[in-house]
Amino acid sequence: MSNEQKTNAQSLPRGFQWGAVKAGIKASGKLDVAVAIAPKTANAAVMFTKNQVVAAPITVGRRHLRATGGRVAAVLVNAGNANCATGQAGIEGCVQTCVAAAETFHCIFDEVFPSSTGIIGVPFPAEKVVAALPAVQATLGDTPDHAELFAQAIMTTDTRMKTARAVVDVDGTEVNIWGAGKGAGMIHPQLGAPVGPPHATMLVYLFTDLAAGSEELNKLLAPAVERSFNCISIDGDTSTNDTVLLLASGASGVQLTERITEPFANALNLVCGSLAHQIVDDGEGVSHVVTLHITGARTEAEAKQVAKAIAHSPLCKTAWSSADPNWGRLLAAAGYSGVEFDPAKVNIRIGVQPVFELGMRSPLFDEAAAHAVMLEREYTITLDLGQGSAECQFITCDLTAEYVRINADYST
């Protein structure tokens, strides 16, 4: 058995078809309704945002998965309208699109999994989605072009589509994973089990032809999400619609067994890690991607808490935008993270450049060298807390005037 990332057509998971059309929901007139179908249905695992405020498709999607015991025949995504804070009309509009999709794609209405992304609070144009369904059906197919159509249609402020794939070879049979994701703002996913209300702007759809049950898939998905999508932040705003859906068609004929759990989990981690990275890399206004490697923590949760304080600090993020090695801001943010530590034991490096140790600026601090590291589009900042062996890698980005420009002019 081996994991590998392939880009050839053969590595798309079997048992799925994809398609998309322009339904006039995006003001730009671009592709905005995407569909993925599993003609023989697929077993699903899902994680939704932990936001208290949830979009209608999350409420409906959760209800549908409960009703079917985790079976999905069609994924119906629209971009351009989040269908969040739209009241009972939003719920009804969502159900209406699922009923229409069930008719079009010949399944039961609660086998349709709905998703929306876009502006919050604007009435949901269900009629546009419904009217687009016959056209979507005509676009369905299982080639890479079809899959890319799907990946493009789910984008909002993304500048490029995000896909990733991996293959596990099981005694000569390929088990494929292919995923598509979208960002690009309101990105600080806090995904949890499907309880409580969600409105999300990170949408990720993972398809595999492995044969596995819904519960088994959930056990695989949770840890993969925890170390990928739950370890990224663009702006610290956790959306009301964040969704990660994993569908397993079983079309490879390979059943999930204890023996292939680890290689499959590794492949899933690869795909999730790649998509998470791509989402930050294409974040709104991003000019630098920064990996925060927090080490020497007492627990992984504490390492993450420190990483998040830094990742959400406007002062750290603006300094990164100008490659300013102002490490004092990193230390200050760690200091207010809520994690107790002794500053005298902290060690900070930018790339391989030492900047802080023994409670003060490193004697080896070389401002020009640290600045040079930060001129790269991507680099790592390592902060060792000096009080344990737990760690985390958290991917984030700088805050630029371009981010402000993009978000200061959204709905008006």
Next chain:
Amino acid sequence: MSNEQKTNAQSLPRGFQWGAVKAGIKASGKLDVAVAIAPKTANAAVMFTKNQVVAAPITVGRRHLRATGGRVAAVLVNAGNANCATGQAGIEGCVQTCVAAAETFHCIFDEVFPSSTGIIGVPFPAEKVVAALPAVQATLGDTPDHAELFAQAIMTTDTRMKTARAVVDVDGTEVNIWGAGKGAGMIHPQLGAPVGPPHATMLVYLFTDLAAGSEELNKLLAPAVERSFNCISIDGDTSTNDTVLLLASGASGVQLTERITEPFANALNLVCGSLAHQIVDDGEGVSHVVTLHITGARTEAEAKQVAKAIAHSPLCKTAWSSADPNWGRLLAAAGYSGVEFDPAKVNIRIGVQPVFELGMRSPLFDEAAAHAVMLEREYTITLDLGQGSAECQFITCDLTAEYVRINADYST
């Protein structure tokens, strides 16, 4: 007895002198060493940042107040260097300036209360502060001009000085409070009792001629700070040096008694409230000051938690910068605040304009009218959680490209 805010010279508290000089610490060459002295000493109450990382002057100041039992003869402030993350050398430099100040101002070295604000991690130029002391002494005086000199010297990226005063008339005798404060970035004070380490960029000095003990003053200061400085945020970055110091000279001859506690507390609240507002109003790059009035909460702490999530949301803050009534972002931020609530019971208004109720956009939503409210420099957003009677008022601001510009070019 009555409270009033006066601007005439007579309302400065007696028993203090102020002065300041240019010591060459600020790159701009502006005033950067400020001193306030209480020739007969004053009783002190203090609150420091709760940041785990503390600047040297906080460590030293805390030690001095413990040693003297809360007695202060001189306040010594420098701007341009935070003396934070400067190791043992920073502590020694701070002590050295206190010893020199004690000699200059004829007091004991631990009656000197030191403060620093500026960049973190750059070696502290103690020698510049020491060399400046004789010149500072020559500037000391008790007129409004002297007090303003002090208020100007403590500024960093502030564009204007921040002062406030109030008078309590006690049977014909005036008890005065005068305060000076500085912002303008790394502003999200989380002040607590003087325990644990702090580096802060909000510095506030409050002077009164009331006669009161250190413990009594602490009891008055804590609630005043809780509803003023602990209820503002510019960028959500809690500094390592934040300090609020209240000094009581006793020179009015009026002793704090139960009878005057309430009017004095009211006057102190006025001064703290005014300074807190001025600090946000002069925040880095601020073009709009927004008061978040969170009502209908189960507890004041929950109201504050919701306010902070909104105040720290880049998406809310960028929308404010363009007067965009994108209320969905307010709701989303409240949703991830960690406070549980039912979105269907939430009511949101921008100024008096209803925007969200009963789980969806208000039928009375008038985008143009809401936009018009947001074009004002200052307005209130009211969010009622519909589940209790606790509330808070939290003052914050927008996030502009100018904030990014200011902070993307600080140390280099």
